[in-house]
Amino acid sequence: MIKFNALNLLLILMSTFTFGQECDCEANFLWAKKTFEENDAGFHYTIDKKGQDTYNILNQKILEKAKGAKTLPECQSVIYEWSKFFRSGHFGFSIIKNDHNQNNVIDKKKIKEQPIVKIDYSKFEKRINLISTPTLEGVWSDGTYKIGIIKTADGYSGFIINADKTNWTPNQLKFLINNNKEEADLWMKDFSKRENLKVDIIGNNLINIGNVLYLKRLSKTYEDTQEIKDYIKFLYAGNKSYFQILSGKTAYIRIPAFDLDYKKQIDSVIAANSVNIEKTENLIIDVRYNGGGADTSYEKLIPFLYTNPIRTVGLQHLSTPLNNEVMLGLSKNENFDEEHQKAYKEAYETLNNNLGKFVSLSDEIVKVKKLDKVLPFPKNIAILINNGNASTTEQFLLSAKQSKKVKLFGTTTRGALDISNMSDVVSPDGNFELRYGRSKSYRIPEMAIDDKGIQPDYYLDNSIPNKQWVEYVQKIMEE
Structure with a gap:
């Protein structure tokens, strides 16, 4: 399964850049519609649930809107509206950001009218150096902007000190945090304004x-x-996994992503600390914001949580010429050994012999994984989850939940698993990329995950800040 990255999708859909280039949105919509209908494994599943008549009405509405959309962002917005009919995850329609179409046009009037914080920087610097108790006042940076924060009557004003390679100049107001330090108005890179954003102050720095x-x-x-x-x-931590001993009773492992590229690093961290894991009573596995990747990336975790045979419901692939090209490409991928390349080539041939059909590439609809032994330690395993979890991570959770050792702590996951194995295809005009799923789980409709997610055994509500989750769960486990 390919990683569903909720943050990347959000950035695509909420981009504040203005792309001035015009496009033929009607043609792009008809292309996206045809490609999706012919190749997406979940298309007919949705139509069966919602009805062909409802879909026809939507198509007519979107086609009229597409005729009026002249720019890339307008067209993207229209086609995204259409896509929501199917599912919220494992789908994408994005502008391809390259030199050809990325024409960031910033309104010069906005730059000129941006509020100015009148301040003598040398005096400000001396002032903050005299502050003994931490406040928001100080000099801050995100790597692009160097920003000063000073207390004003309206709250805490964040002003530009330095912002090389941007259109921002010193003393322009970048954000305003309200007096209770809970919300802020923020001006983006292109000087567009976003209001009432939540402010999270993490420690002192x-x-x-x-x-x-x-x-x-x-x-x-x-x-x-x-x-x-x-x-x-x-x-x-970025995408790097790491291990930590929290106490004599509890160990912690953080796994931010299950991407195939990170499998070796994940396996290495687990192997280097397996002795400590196997002699510690409790283990916390933190997969918050892990959007998925490849099932093979979590294989080394299974022996620690295993207590009884793990049942995994399989999937079927929709065979089309476009979809099958992916299997052919995998059969030539040098990241795989000869055995895997051969398996992908055989899968390609099987699919190609069954065009237009759903095809199972396994003899078993349900696979049962049995291990030779149950490890005495860890005795208890807590897995931290949230809305950032999808795809392969949700598959891992379905396996983990079958263990008598495991409890899930956190909030409901994203819900993007039933339609999986994503493909990317570029529009004929080269401006857009459509993402869709090539496979459908045998779990649906009886055990659907899409748009529902997986619920935790222990719900961690908003009164428990994210930064306290580990400590909170550790306390529960040790008591």
């Missing part, structure tokens, strides 16, 4: 504004607690 702007304090810095240091490590 980090600020997250609406999951859009992450600021790290440059001066004056203050010491953070170990809990905050651990949470910051979690936030900035």
